[in-house]
Amino acid sequence: MNKGGDIIIIEDDPDDQLLIEQAFQELGYANKRIYFPDGLEALAYLNSETPLPFIILSDINLPRLDGIQLRRRLRENASLNLKCIPYLFFTTALNQDVVIEAYSTSAQGFFVKPSDFNEIKQTLKSIVEYWKRCAAPNNFKS
Structure with missing residues (x-):
């Protein structure tokens, strides 16, 4: 995991992109x-x-290739899978079936996108702080 790397955000709603940024x-x-x-x-x-990248934050409901399908493709790609990039869902889509399906892809987290700006900020802070403290297999030099 590259803790100084980019944060990849996959979000099709420009208003949500603006709030997240x-x-x-x-x-x-x-x-x-x-x-x-x-x-x-x-x-x-x-x-x-x-x-x-440092982490990937993905919505679930996306055009062309949704977040679940993307996660599956990344897991199937051996070279990307070995990079240990944390993949987290950050979405408004919430029901038990969606959460089960998300975790079946070996996602490292599922976060409900709050409607309140301060809650969005607090959720993002919790995510980043957790992953900045977390060790991953590729953090060690051979």
């Missing part, structure tokens, strides 16, 4: 945020020669 700006994390409107664009980016 405002929250990150107020939190003051140095990690660059890169936004994608759908899973296909994010997949193309992640398959390119880019620096290892």
Whole structure:
């Protein structure tokens, strides 16, 4: 895990993108945020020669390739899977079946996107702080 890497955010709603970005700006994390409107664009980016991202925050309901399908594709890609990029769902889609399906993809978290800005900010802070403290297999040099 590259704790100084980019935070990949896959969100098709421009208003939600704006709120998420405002929250990150107020939190003051140095990690660059890169936004994608759908899973296909994010997949193309992640398959390119880019620096290892820190975490991926994905909505579930996305055009062209939804968050669940994207997660499955990333797990099937051996080289991306070995990079141990934390994949978390950050979505308004909430019911038991969706949560079960999300965790069946080996996602590392499922967070409900709050409607209140301060709660969005607090949720994002909790996510980032947790992963900044977490060790991953690729944190060790051979």
